[in-house]
Amino acid sequence: MTQTFVAMSARPAPTQTTPIASLLRQQLFSNVPSALLSIALIAVTLWLAFKGLRWGVMDAVFAANADQCQAARGIGACWGVVNEKASFILLGRYPQADQWRPVLATFALMAPVLASCLPRFRQASLAWIWIVGIAVFFILMGGGVLRLDKVPTDLWGGLPLTLMLSVLSMLFALPLAVLVALGRRSNMPAIRSLCLVYVELVRGVPLISVLFMASFMFPLFMPVGKSPDVLIRVVVGITLFAAAYMAEIVRGGLQTVGRGQQEAAASMGLSYWQTQRKIVLPQALGAVVPSMVNNFISLFKDTGYPFSSTDGKIAKWIHPKQPR
Amino acid sequence: MVYQLLAVMVVVLLVWLLVSNTLANMRLRGIQSGFDFLMQPAGFDIGESWLDYDGTSPYWKAFLVGLINSLRVAVIGCVLATVLGTLLGIGRFSRNALVRGICYGYVELFRNIPLLLQLLMWYLIFIEYLPLHNQALSIGKAIFLSKNGLAFPSFDWTQGQLQFPAPGDMQIEGGATLSPEFMAVLLGLVLYTAAFIAEVVRAGIASVPKGQHEAGTSIGLSRSKTMRLIVLPQALRLIVPPLTNQYLNLTKNSSLAVAVGYPELVSIANTSLNQSGRAVECIAIIMLVYLLLSLGTSLLMNWFNRRVAIKER
Numbered sequence: 001m002t003q004t005f006v007a008m009s010a011r012p013a014p015t016q017t018t019p020i021a022s023l024l025r026q027q028l029f030s031n032v033p034s035a036l037l038s039i040a041l042i043a044v045t046l047w048l049a050f051k052g053l054r055w056g057v058m059d060a061v062f063a064a065n066a067d068q069c070q071a072a073r074g075i076g077a078c079w080g081v082v083n084e085k086a087s088f089i090l091l092g093r094y095p096q097a098d099q100w101r102p103v104l105a106t107f108a109l110m111a112p113v114l115a116s117c118l119p120r121f122r123q124a125s126l127a128w129i130w131i132v133g134i135a136v137f138f139i140l141m142g143g144g145v146l147r148l149d150k151v152p153t154d155l156w157g158g159l160p161l162t163l164m165l166s167v168l169s170m171l172f173a174l175p176l177a178v179l180v181a182l183g184r185r186s187n188m189p190a191i192r193s194l195c196l197v198y199v200e201l202v203r204g205v206p207l208i209s210v211l212f213m214a215s216f217m218f219p220l221f222m223p224v225g226k227s228p229d230v231l232i233r234v235v236v237g238i239t240l241f242a243a244a245y246m247a248e249i250v251r252g253g254l255q256t257v258g259r260g261q262q263e264a265a266a267s268m269g270l271s272y273w274q275t276q277r278k279i280v281l282p283q284a285l286g287a288v289v290p291s292m293v294n295n296f297i298s299l300f301k302d303t304g305y306p307f308s309s310t311d312g313k314i315a316k317w318i319h320p321k322q323p324r
Numbered sequence: 325m326v327y328q329l330l331a332v333m334v335v336v337l338l339v340w341l342l343v344s345n346t347l348a349n350m351r352l353r354g355i356q357s358g359f360d361f362l363m364q365p366a367g368f369d370i371g372e373s374w375l376d377y378d379g380t381s382p383y384w385k386a387f388l389v390g391l392i393n394s395l396r397v398a399v400i401g402c403v404l405a406t407v408l409g410t411l412l413g414i415g416r417f418s419r420n421a422l423v424r425g426i427c428y429g430y431v432e433l434f435r436n437i438p439l440l441l442q443l444l445m446w447y448l449i450f451i452e453y454l455p456l457h458n459q460a461l462s463i464g465k466a467i468f469l470s471k472n473g474l475a476f477p478s479f480d481w482t483q484g485q486l487q488f489p490a491p492g493d494m495q496i497e498g499g500a501t502l503s504p505e506f507m508a509v510l511l512g513l514v515l516y517t518a519a520f521i522a523e524v525v526r527a528g529i530a531s532v533p534k535g536q537h538e539a540g541t542s543i544g545l546s547r548s549k550t551m552r553l554i555v556l557p558q559a560l561r562l563i564v565p566p567l568t569n570q571y572l573n574l575t576k577n578s579s580l581a582v583a584v585g586y587p588e589l590v591s592i593a594n595t596s597l598n599q600s601g602r603a604v605e606c607i608a609i610i611m612l613v614y615l616l617l618s619l620g621t622s623l624l625m626n627w628f629n630r631r632v633a634i635k636e637r
Contacts, residue, residue: 189328217603
């Protein structure tokens, strides 16, 4: 008896379904409560989108016309104002004729930031790029040299000021934060407790109160008759505030570096500062980049506060009945 | 040892320099110092207050009103933000793609816009888009929403019955009212902080191993019961410490209410400072109060944290 091999018939192909339909069924309508929820959410989203469209486009006033805007009040947006006030929103009360200066200054300030992001520029010359960028920014904004008109700092405003405050505060806060973080792990009790008090004191109070202090108490702290410019006060206030938060982040990074690393460095004969600079800090700072970025972002968002607190401009403008 | 002495000496020198400069400046400008001004009449009115306060009340009472207003918005805000944040965090694990997407969109939208801007936005919406008091939006003649704020029934202890609000000639009368400033601050703080709490909760839930979900399902628990009885209690250990940070942030952020004219501590201190000229004292009071609040919250949450932490036996 010879047996011949007969192959099994192939399994039937799976029934064709359109991927979109099955995806929708699986993701949105898998059971009754889920389906009801989906329908409700879609309805709410559509309603909001419709309302937003009516407010922002259909009932909106695009011309910069005060009467039309007044008539559309509470019904539609008034985009004409945004268009007309664009230079005020972006550049503040900077003199009209010289508005090319803040624009150029913003680019000068952003150049070192961009250069720091590119690996090609990561060398000793980066420090010079920073110094030149910041110097160009202040010369362009402030004037007084090179036949540029002098513009006092209370006329500065808008985007250049926001960027300057956040960039400078970050720049100054990072080294201070590293020093404080190292101080908190130091085995010298006096330095450790000084750093501890600083960090806890600053983290326990709101930024606004630090800025209040900077704007009201700085003039008292200085030698008689000398008072630093309001911008310097704000930069110092934000720097001291941000450094306390950053120090805790850096300290977290320092804790991730194993003890063996320090012992290895010590066995090679490196001094304390050599160990920190060449062995510990590169690893620690690398580990905390994500938290550091979060901190930078919140710092950037916070730079709007000085203008609500130190002179109360926003508060006064929006709330005339507030006692001041 | 040498470095320590050096550091202490530098700090002492700095403090001495600052204090002597301050004293010299104050003498020169004729600024008086001391906390005796707290007993003098404040001379300004405060929009909302739970104590009976008027312009003739002393400064310390004004500060107390401010503190109570700060605490009111902070405590209610913490509770509401926790509820909303937890729901949003759990929503990130929903089987429904739409719920997941909306929770994700919410978190990214609200935590990336500066809080100050959000507070101003809600305040403007309340005073611009809400109807006047005589056309107030109402729910069943009991809750009214208008430019005057949110009015709702309150319990009158002297008469022992509920008082219902009703639109009057000048404003909504009767019942209790939340001012638009309070609502704007509360809404802004809650929506902003909830976005951060949602991320904290999400991280906590994600840290619970998948096997725990599967074990819950295998003993026949529904998805919501698995979440409530198995996953959340374990996630809580990871959630509580960063949640404490968010509560502290919310309390400190309530100081931004100064921008919409809600009379909380910083706003009152700012007004007192401008009127009495006692800058150092007013700022010292703000800092001391916030430090005490922060330390108090930390202690409370640390106690709670010890209760939910893993007990090693």
